[in-house]
Amino acid sequence: MGSRSRPVSMVVVMEWIVAGARAAIGVVFVSAALSKLGRRRWTEFRAAVTALVPAARGSRSTALAGMAVIADWTVVLLLALPGRAGVVAGLGLAASALAVYTLVLAAAVRRGTGAPCRCFGASTRPVSGVQLIRNAALLVVTVAGLAAAGLSGDSGSEAVPDAALWVAAGAGGLLGAVLTVFEDLADLFTEPVRPGASTAGPPLTTRRPPATTQEHHTTTQEHQR
Incomplete structure (x- = not known):
């Protein structure tokens, strides 16, 4: 069924969601792809893959890391194509x-791996629930975009003014930028403990027990002398 059989207001809302999701996911995956460019960043990402996937060693970690990079750039290119199919x-x-x-991050968190993710950006924060929350938010945005694309139809964007689509895309791009630096924002509120730092409270002071009657008498005699 085409978009003509649906209320125009619903088509407009669906197209806003599609434009916002497209921009948000595009920003995140562009950042992910760019963060792995260069020999040093590529080496760091491959080391992170090896730490996060214990079964990947040597050429396997290189292959998995390469597949992730290819997936990042493929998503970026598909989202940049005109038309609904892309x-x-x-x-x-x-x-x-x-x-x-x-799934990989959840398994790493369960094992207590202290390695960073480096999937989206060059953050050195060890894998934790922060990355899982970020990925869950990204999955919600992605699924919402797919659902909205299916509900609005192939020609749904024709019923929405270009200005409205640009506004939705701008909002989605802002959301993508926030999710890209989500780990850094989390560090502002949950500062990780520095290596070697003590989490104990201030040192306890030892109170001297009160002087006995004999000690007090001896001290008084010394002062009289």
Whole structure:
């Protein structure tokens, strides 16, 4: 069924969601792809893959890291294509990649791995529930975009003014930027303990027991002398 059989107001809302999700996921995956460029960043990301996936060693970690990079750039290219097909394909691939990343991170958190993720950005924060919350939010955005794309139809964007779509895309891009630096924002509120720092309270002072009657008498005699 096309978009003509649906209320215009619903089509407009669905198209806003599609534009926002497209921009948000695009910003996040562009950041993810760029964060792995360069020999040093690539080496760090491959080391993170090795730490997060114990079964990946040597050439396996290189292959997995390469597949992640290819997936990042493919999502970016698909979302940049005009037309509905590219958006749906890009969001679908993003959802699949995010699901895999989330499962890997969840297993790493369960094992207590202290390695950083380096999946989206170059943060050195060890994997924790922060990354799982971020990925869950990204999955919600991606699935919402896919659902809205299916409900609005192939020609739904024709019923929405370009200005409204740009506003929705701007809001989505802002959301994507916030999610990209989500780990840094979390550090502002939950500062990790520095290595070697003590979490104990201030040192306890030893109180001297009160002087006995004999000690007090001896001290008085010394003062009289």
